[in-house]
Amino acid sequence: MNTLGMNILDMDILDMDITNTSLLQRIKDLEKENRILHKQLQRSHSDRVQVENKYARDGYLLQQIIRDLEGSKSVLEQRGVALELASHDIQTIQSKLIESEKMSALGVLVAEVAHEINNPVGFIYGNIEYLERYINKIIELVHLYKDQYNPPLLIIQDKIESIELDFLLRDIPKVLQSMWIGAERILEIVKSLRNFSRLDESEYRAVDLHEGLDSTLMILHSKLEGDPTRPQIEVIKNYGMLPAVECYSGKLNQVFMNILGNAIDALVEQYDLIPDRPSRITIETKPQGENVHITISDSGGGIPEAVQSRLFDPFFTTKPVGKGTGLGLSISYQIIAENHNGKLSCHSTIGHGTTFTIVIPISQADALS
Amino acid sequence: MLKVTIGHSNDPDSESAISEVIEQCLAQFDSDTPAPIAALLLTAIDFDHQLILDRIHAKFPNIALIGGTTDGEMSSKLQFSQDSLVLTLFYSDDIQIQAGVGRNLSHDPIAGAAEAVKHGKGQNTETPKLCLTIAEGIGYDSNAVVEGLKEVLGDRFPIFGGATADQQRFKTSYQFFGREVLTDAVTLLFLYGDLQFSCGIAHGWKPVGKIGTLTEVASNSVVKIDGQSATDLYDYYLQGLEPSPEYPLAIFEEGGEFYLRLPVGSNRETGEINFLTNLPINTQVQVAFATREDVLAATQDSFKIAFDRYPGAHPDVALLFSCFIRRQLLGTRTQEECQWVNKFSRQELPFVGFYTYGEIGPMEIGGKVRLHQETFITLLLGTC
Numbered sequence: 001m002n003t004l005g006m007n008i009l010d011m012d013i014l015d016m017d018i019t020n021t022s023l024l025q026r027i028k029d030l031e032k033e034n035r036i037l038h039k040q041l042q043r044s045h046s047d048r049v050q051v052e053n054k055y056a057r058d059g060y061l062l063q064q065i066i067r068d069l070e071g072s073k074s075v076l077e078q079r080g081v082a083l084e085l086a087s088h089d090i091q092t093i094q095s096k097l098i099e100s101e102k103m104s105a106l107g108v109l110v111a112e113v114a115h116e117i118n119n120p121v122g123f124i125y126g127n128i129e130y131l132e133r134y135i136n137k138i139i140e141l142v143h144l145y146k147d148q149y150n151p152p153l154l155i156i157q158d159k160i161e162s163i164e165l166d167f168l169l170r171d172i173p174k175v176l177q178s179m180w181i182g183a184e185r186i187l188e189i190v191k192s193l194r195n196f197s198r199l200d201e202s203e204y205r206a207v208d209l210h211e212g213l214d215s216t217l218m219i220l221h222s223k224l225e226g227d228p229t230r231p232q233i234e235v236i237k238n239y240g241m242l243p244a245v246e247c248y249s250g251k252l253n254q255v256f257m258n259i260l261g262n263a264i265d266a267l268v269e270q271y272d273l274i275p276d277r278p279s280r281i282t283i284e285t286k287p288q289g290e291n292v293h294i295t296i297s298d299s300g301g302g303i304p305e306a307v308q309s310r311l312f313d314p315f316f317t318t319k320p321v322g323k324g325t326g327l328g329l330s331i332s333y334q335i336i337a338e339n340h341n342g343k344l345s346c347h348s349t350i351g352h353g354t355t356f357t358i359v360i361p362i363s364q365a366d367a368l369s
Numbered sequence: 370m371l372k373v374t375i376g377h378s379n380d381p382d383s384e385s386a387i388s389e390v391i392e393q394c395l396a397q398f399d400s401d402t403p404a405p406i407a408a409l410l411l412t413a414i415d416f417d418h419q420l421i422l423d424r425i426h427a428k429f430p431n432i433a434l435i436g437g438t439t440d441g442e443m444s445s446k447l448q449f450s451q452d453s454l455v456l457t458l459f460y461s462d463d464i465q466i467q468a469g470v471g472r473n474l475s476h477d478p479i480a481g482a483a484e485a486v487k488h489g490k491g492q493n494t495e496t497p498k499l500c501l502t503i504a505e506g507i508g509y510d511s512n513a514v515v516e517g518l519k520e521v522l523g524d525r526f527p528i529f530g531g532a533t534a535d536q537q538r539f540k541t542s543y544q545f546f547g548r549e550v551l552t553d554a555v556t557l558l559f560l561y562g563d564l565q566f567s568c569g570i571a572h573g574w575k576p577v578g579k580i581g582t583l584t585e586v587a588s589n590s591v592v593k594i595d596g597q598s599a600t601d602l603y604d605y606y607l608q609g610l611e612p613s614p615e616y617p618l619a620i621f622e623e624g625g626e627f628y629l630r631l632p633v634g635s636n637r638e639t640g641e642i643n644f645l646t647n648l649p650i651n652t653q654v655q656v657a658f659a660t661r662e663d664v665l666a667a668t669q670d671s672f673k674i675a676f677d678r679y680p681g682a683h684p685d686v687a688l689l690f691s692c693f694i695r696r697q698l699l700g701t702r703t704q705e706e707c708q709w710v711n712k713f714s715r716q717e718l719p720f721v722g723f724y725t726y727g728e729i730g731p732m733e734i735g736g737k738v739r740l741h742q743e744t745f746i747t748l749l750l751g752t753c
Contacts, residue, residue: 032380032382032385035380035381035382035385036379036380036381038381039381039452040452043451043452047700050697051700053610053613054613054615054697054698056610057607057610057613057615057616060606060607060608060610061577061606061607061616061656061658064578064605064606064608065577065578065606065658068578068579
């Protein structure tokens with residue numbers, strides 16, 4: 001059979017060739033696919049093992065990191081608390097240092113003011129005597145005129161009455177007397193301030209400690225006096241016969257000021273609680289061997305034991321914020337122990353008051369040898 | 370003009386795969402295309418490499434060919450694939466490319482590198498613009514061959530490439546040069562002419578946990594960390610499981626910068642941990658960790674940096690070098706690494722790359738070249 005110039009047999013062969021070619025290609029493709037799948041299968045097993053191992057490792061790693069983080073968290077929390085406390089302490093210390101610096105600057109200012117006032121007050125005090133003498137002479141002269149020109153002229157008579165001459169002549173001595181007292185008081189205060197403010201001494205000087213104590217009491221005078229809310233604080237001085245003591249007197253006065261200031265505060269506080277108890281400070285001094293002993297006692301409410309153990313710690317205070325720096329007694333301790341080779345101790349019984357005892361050598365050279 | 374054609378087959382049969390690949394390359398020829406001047410061959414470890422090279426030689430007898438075995442291949446033809454074969458042919462009438470080889474790296478890597486440079490430059494007195502290198506990744510301090518190349522070419526000469534791999538058997542990997550299948554060798558291509566290029570490198574790992582100091586090292590092993598067996602540090606985190614490359618050591622440099630070195634095994638008797646390179650003694654180290662998201666984010670960074678810095682109008686090809694551990698960690702998401710190319714390129718851009726035992730390149734063009742690990746390097750090449 002012939003169809004379009006090609007017999008049926010030829011067409012079958014051609015179809016078969018085409019079919020064979022596509023079958024071969026198909027087989028080839030399937031073989032390739034098979035090879036790829038086979039390879040991927042091999043891969044998938046090793047990949048699965050890798051993934052499982054990775055999973056296990058990740059698990060352990062993360063567990064450990066979580067444990068570490070928990071540890072770090074608690075350490076950080078503790079540090080946070082410690083830092084908070086430290087920050088609070090620093091703030092407290094900072095405010096106390098500022099306060100302390102202010103006090104130090106005030107001391108310098110007081111010394112300078114005292115120095116500046118001293119000379120003009122000296123002029124006043126020195127001239128009152130002359131003024132009194134001159135006025136007395138003038139008064140004598142006035143009396144003489146009154147005796148010799150009696151009755152005086154009308155114009156003088158009028159003047160005598162208008163100026164109340166009799167009153168003036170009676171009052172002038174009183175005015176002068178009060179000027180004397182005032183000037184002497186100023187001189188005393190200036191002397192005390194200068195005595196107290198000897199902060200810049202670089203060498204020991206032999207001084208009368210009683211002067212230092214009295215100067216300090218003078219400065220505290222207004223606090224010792226009573227007011228409508230509380231009675232005057234009685235100061236009993238049992239001064240012994242002390243030799244001149246080698247010391248930095250300005251620093252020692254600072255110690256007296258701190259102890260006496262605390263005693264006054266204790267008495268004021270105690271009066272608010274138990275008004276019937278007497279408000280009294282007793283100061284005793286005595287020589288004992290190579291040393292002098294100064295004890296300052298108050299009749300206040302006493303200091304609890306827990307507080308006594310921290311009394312000389314820097315920045316420790318039981319006073320309200322802004323009232324005390326917490327440095328007074330620690331600086332006092334340092335001044336006595338380190339600057340004077342002495343001892344500062346405290347004995348206190350609740351309900352019976354507190355006694356501070358200062359023991360310092362009379363001669364620093366002897367103490368050091 | 371720089372043009373590339375890429376053939377990529379995942380057929381495990383060597384004969385079929387190379388035939389398919391050559392066929393794909395030839396299909397991309399057109400009448401205007403000059404003869405290819407160079408070739409980059411990247412294959413899985415299990416192929417008959419000699420057969421493949423013979424077939425290429427038969428088709429392109431005088432081509433400057435380098436390449437090597439990998440831990441995974443990628444190309445714009447087949448995207449990411451394992452157990453595959455990629456052939457990239459380079460064509461240009463104004464770019465010149467010369468190949469070189471250095472051998473016996475385990476004996477003297479510095480001398481091997483110098484030999485490769487000398488061979489590659491031949492009689493050419495011009496200064497090449499760039500060096501592409503494929504070097505042995507196993508059995509010696511692979512960092513030393515990079516240092517050797519730098520010693521001859523200069524600290525800041527742009528060298529890019531990767532170390533050959535063997536699918537994590539850590540026994541033998543191969544390098545290809547012309548018709549030769551080599552081991553223990555470094556191969557390179559020098560590119561001359563008016564070439565434009567840029568790079569981006571990123572990894573994604575973050576140091577975690579305890580910081581230690583390398584107190585004893587021996588060759589490619591870390592013996593002691595903080596005076597204790599090196600394995601102790603990993604045992605602390607992995608509860609006695611073998612140190613694994615997914616958890617590399619971050620090696621800290623002055624200024625707090627760090628690079629990564631991956632452990633590939635340990636000796637439980639001596640407490641040593643083995644690495645692919647030497648590690649510097651008395652440096653601070655920390656175990657590093659990355660999630661798949663971290664790794665992929667770093668890949669994007671690498672692309673972004675490279676494309677942002679490309680000095681010309683548009684690159685002609687992207688070469689990608691990615692650490693084998695990235696592939697292992699990414700698993701089924703490995704595809705995503707190379708899929709970012711076209712997003713950043715904004716047009717079809719041919720690319721080819723492989724998963725390495727060490728990536729070579731500077732952090733930026735003009736920067737110091739280093740052997741990296743765990744990184745993704747994007748190298749963009751072009752002439753305009």
